[in-house]
Amino acid sequence: MIPFEMVEPSSLQEAVGMLDPQDPAIRPVAGGTALMLMMKAGVFAPSRLVCLHRIEPRYSRIALTGSGELQIGAMATLSEVEHDANVAARLPALKRALRRLSNPRVRNVARVGGALAHGDPHMDLPPVLTALGARVTIVGPKGERVLPLERLYSGYYETVLEKNELITTATVPSLNGRKSAYMKVTLRSADDWPALGVAVSFKLQNGAIRDPVIVVSAATEKVTRMTSTEKVLQGAAPDDATLARAGDAAVAEASILADAHGSAAYKRELLRVYMRRAVRQALADDAQRVQS
Amino acid sequence: MNQVGRDIPRLEVRAKVTGRADYTHNLRLPGMLYGKVFRATVPHGRIRSIDTQAARELPGVYRVVTGEDIRKLIPEPYYGPAFHDQPILALDKVRYVGEPVAAVLAGDPHVAELAVQLILAEYDELPAVYDEVAAMQPDTLVHDVLRPAGTFADLKHLQGRKGTNVALDYHLRRGDADKAFAAADRVIEHTFKTQQCLHLPFEPHVAIAEPGDDRLTIYTSNQTPSFVRIEIARLFGWPENHVRVKVPYLGGGYGSKVYVKLEALVAALAMLVRRPVKIALTMEEQFYMITKHPTTFRIKSGVDKEGRLVARSCAVYWNGGAYADIGPRVTQKSGFTAAGPYDIDNVSIDSYALYTNRTPAGALRGFGVPQLVWAYESHTDLIARELGVDPVEFRRKNLLRDGRPQASGTVLQDAAIGEVLDALAVRIGWNKPFDRGSGTLRRGRGIAIGFKASISPTTSVAVVNVSADGSVYLYKSTVDMGQGSDTAFAQIVGEVLDVKAEDVRVVAPDTDITPYDMGTLGSRSLFHMGTAVRLAAEDARAKLRALATEAGLPQGTNYPPAEIFKKRYGMQAGNVIGTASYVPNYKPPDPQTGLSDNVTPFWMVGGAAAEVEVDTETGHVRILRLVNAADCGKPINPGVARTQLSGAAIMQLGFTMSEAMHLDGGQITNASLADYKIPGIGDIPPMENELVAAEQHSGPFGAKGLGESGTFGVSPAIANAIHDAVGVRITELPITAEAVLRALRVKAGQPLDDE
Secondary structure: OOOOEEEOOOOHHHHHHHOOOOOOOEEEEOOOHHHHHHHHOOOOOOOEEEEOOOOOHHHHOEEEOOOOOEEEEOOOEHHHHHOOHHHHHHOHHHHHHHHOOOOHHHHOOOEHHHHHHOOOOOOOHHHHHHHOOOEEEEEEOOEEEEEEHHHOEEEOOEEOOOOOOEEEEEEEOOOOOOEEEEEEEOOOOOOOOOOEEEEEEEEEEOOEEEEEEEEEEOOOOOOEEOHHHHHHHOOOOOOHHHHHHHHHHHHHHOOOOOEOOEOHHHHHHHHHHHHHHHHHHHHHHHHHHHHO | OOOOOOOOOOOOHHHHHOOOOOOHHHOOOOOOEEEEEEEOOOOOEEEEEEEOHHHHHOOOEEEEEEHHHHHHHOOOOEEOOOEOOEEOOOOOEEOOOOOEEEEEEEOOHHHHHHHHOOOEEEEEEOOOOOOOOHHHOOOOOOOOEOOEOOOOHHHOOOOOOEOOOEEEEEEEEEOOHHHHHHHOOEEEEEEEEEOOEOOOOOOOOEEEEEEOOOOEEEEEOOOOHHHHHHHHHHHHOOOHHHEEEEOOOOOOOOOOOOOOOOHHHHHHHHHHHOOOEEEEOOOHHHHHOOEEOOEEEEEEEEEOOOOOEEEEEEEEEEEOOOOOOOHHHHHHHHHHOOOOOEOOOEEEEEEEEEOOOOOOEEOOOOOOHHHHHHHHHHHHHHHHHHHOOOHHHHHHHHEOOOOOEOOOOOEOOOOOHHHHHHHHHHHHOOOOOOOOEEOOEEEEEEEEEEEEEOOOOOOEEEEEEEEOOOOEEEEOOOOOOOOOHHHHHHHHHHHHHOOOHHHEEEEOOEOOOOOOEOOOOOOOHHHHHHHHHHHHHHHHHHHHHHHHHHOOOOOOOOOOHHHHHHHHHOOOOOEEEEEEEEOOOOOOOOOOOOOOOOOOOOEEEEEEEEEEEEEOOOOOEEEEEEEEEEEOEOOOOHHHHHHHHHHHHHHHHHHHHOOOOOEEOOEEOOOOOOOOOOOOHHHOOOEEEEEOOOOOOOOHHHEOOOOOHHHOOHHHHHHHHHHHHHOOOOOEOOOOHHHHHHHHHHHOOOOOOOO
16 A cells, blocks of 8 residues: 555535545545555555545434434444434334444444445445435535435446535435335355345335335446336236246346356346345335334 | 363463464564565566566665576575475566566565556466366476475475476376276266365465575464475575574464465565565465365266275366475375275276466365365265265265275274264264255255375474473474464373473474474374474473482482472572474385375364255355364364364365355456455354264374364265255355356256356
8 A cells, every 4th residue: 555645624615625526546535444445455546535534523413304304424334324213213124234234343434425425336325225215415616416316326436426526414215104125145255245236115005016116236337226127016016926027127127247246147037036035025024013 | 180181272362362472464673674576467478578667766665676686696596395396586487377576675565565566577478278177288388397396205206297287196096996897887977176265364474584694584474484494495505504484373374374485585585685574465465375276076986786886086187376386295195085985995096286377276274185075075975866875874885994995005093984974964963854945945964074194204393391490391393373283282291291281381483493393284283293292291201200310319209390400400400301203104105006005194084064055046055054073083172173173164164155266367356355255254154063082092192183174074065965955966166156056947947148
């Protein structure tokens, strides 16, 4: 690792000012769990890191709004989200995803903003929060903008963020009875990066699926919303036949890539299976919650 | 108080968990330079040029060194335990991607790292060979001339050859296999393959050389300090005592740190610049240091009408990578047992060590035996299934038992193979019904056993020093890398001299102080060094008695040592030094038949039984239970022994289920822990570990080595269990979920696309 400059601004505005839209060697660092790996591997050599640890504490807060939305400050650690009472009570799929996200040491350090902004398609928070309809608040020199999370990702490790923009908040709407699940398929070890992630959320009305959101990650270039698959599910009862059709639709729709986890052909089979399992998990999870 | 058999914690654990234990990584010497290695980017090529100018001109760089610079210091700068084939830095040619080509020295390791990226090398690329079977043909030659070393007694027969990639071929002919196949009721043949994987100790390789006048001190994380001393002295043309090798605790070794690894490079660099030089590999660089042999194993068995194995032929191809390292010995020693722990009159074994353009392969926990057991226990299971007999019963019927000659001709003694098989069957409940699952989750069980000949002949020397107050030192060059050898030896000394094991000071290997040992490898230490330690302690005890007599104390009385010293010397003064060497008898195999009636001083025996659950929609295999059993004789420290058994099994579990180095055009595409997955805590199945009741009569207090035995059965036990669950056979490691699903789909007539 080559020595570099580390600055620690005490406000968000100051931090934004220290970033440079033209210089890819200057980057913000929150928890650093992903960035440090890239630096150790030699794929990223910073000239300056803008450390966000000292910015205003409000960017670390997790709070419920009057309308039942959960606002997660970008500097909240993943374990703070994991152990948040509102998350546990209102967003079981998120809680479950966090329990299996890397390991406690990483979760104690990694921040929500970094996990969303990094753009690695193997990460867990982007698909699960996309399926939950989250939006992100972004601050840059020109002010603030709000974007649905699904529109943040533009490619492999690529987002629509400018190099001097920072995510400040992720806002997750109330489920309002929607059922949700995230299934992560790890192949080589339990703590491996996923070979495939499938996140779903939907309403169940009179036994039929309504307004489904289906998201695929890890096996694709970027976190991808599966709109054709959603159409197959829309208005259908979640029975074997529907779920088989949804699996076929997902396989037809997703651009699945081969990598060290496995061939594309194999991952397509996984998608077919986990499409069904994710919907079933969402239904089962909900049933469990009602019982408890 | 009895010290042997006590379940004491390892003596060094407190120092380790409190961070006080010394490791080479922590050591910094005054004036020390850090070295970083520039590595080859092509798998096979002649070096056209190495441009080091930009690196040299980087501020903070002390020197950039190439192979030619080293050749000026050491005319023949080649090293290796079996062949002197490995240049300290590449000369003329590179033979694998990642081979060290140049080294940068700087006071700041970050500067050295940056400078490495400024070096440019050009190569005339040559055709490369990666596959062990393809390497049997002389189309692409990795080495123009083979250079056997002749260092070790058991490898003396190696002859330099030209026009081949075969570093060593071992052939065993017992009985008449061809005739027996012709007469057999059935002949069954399979081919099994294993992948390239590696040790990955949490402490990567690290070494420091500190120069003097025609002298060197080397601080290194290495399993063979005595060998390092001899080999470095040979390179410089010095007497042994001009090289001092010091080894503190190791953060794991598993065979990756045997013989010379970084030591020749740091020694040459330190002598060139006359300053201490340290090189510490990153986790990722380990992928370019030493690996486990990939293998192809063709195995054929003949069975008679009664279900008895009458003939077996084995052809094993060992992919040794670009440099032989200790691969030739792996090829020969494991060759002895390639036909498995079965009583077969007609055996033919052909075992080949091959050069290829990959990272070199060497010793890895099991020394080739896990690759063999994978094949012969998968094969044995398939035979039983084809015959329609119970796989455990089939094994029992054909088992090699004490008193019967093994394939090499050496008679089996103190090898509890049947007891291990029985223990596994009982623990897994082989004869009891179990839940076979339903729907898309199917369960099955499998069992596998293996055995191993110890490396022989090898020498260990120990010194026991009793101080004037009765406190005791033990000097030995066995390296404690986590296996608990210091503790076991302290228990042996304590047993003989009647002191508590905790009160024996075990001195870390330092070749100026601790005597010769062949190396900490191949599960040999407890048997070989353990015997030397016992004999040295007995020598000390005899000398204490003599001292008591000298001092005029009546014979047969039991004065404490402190009183004997005081009486003899008039004050607290003096020492009693006990010493002993141990080398077992050995007979080299006949060059024609490969037979010998004494190939090993003891046999290691281990096995595993597994219960698995297969998800038939995804191919995912969940291991519900893993039972490990081994014969380690009478354990010196049963608690530590059991952790050796479970640790070895977990390591082999990684090689079974996930670990594989992927190669694309000679480049390793997953040289990092992010994409080369070792088991995490979440992957460890419920395990039971049993040491069967046994005794190694020739071993110290009935004990023998155990470090590798837990690896033997794991892979085939799991493959056999998968077959039992879903009726498909996996013949190549690792057993990925994708491999299982593909096999299921082929069976169902709906194969998956290739891509």
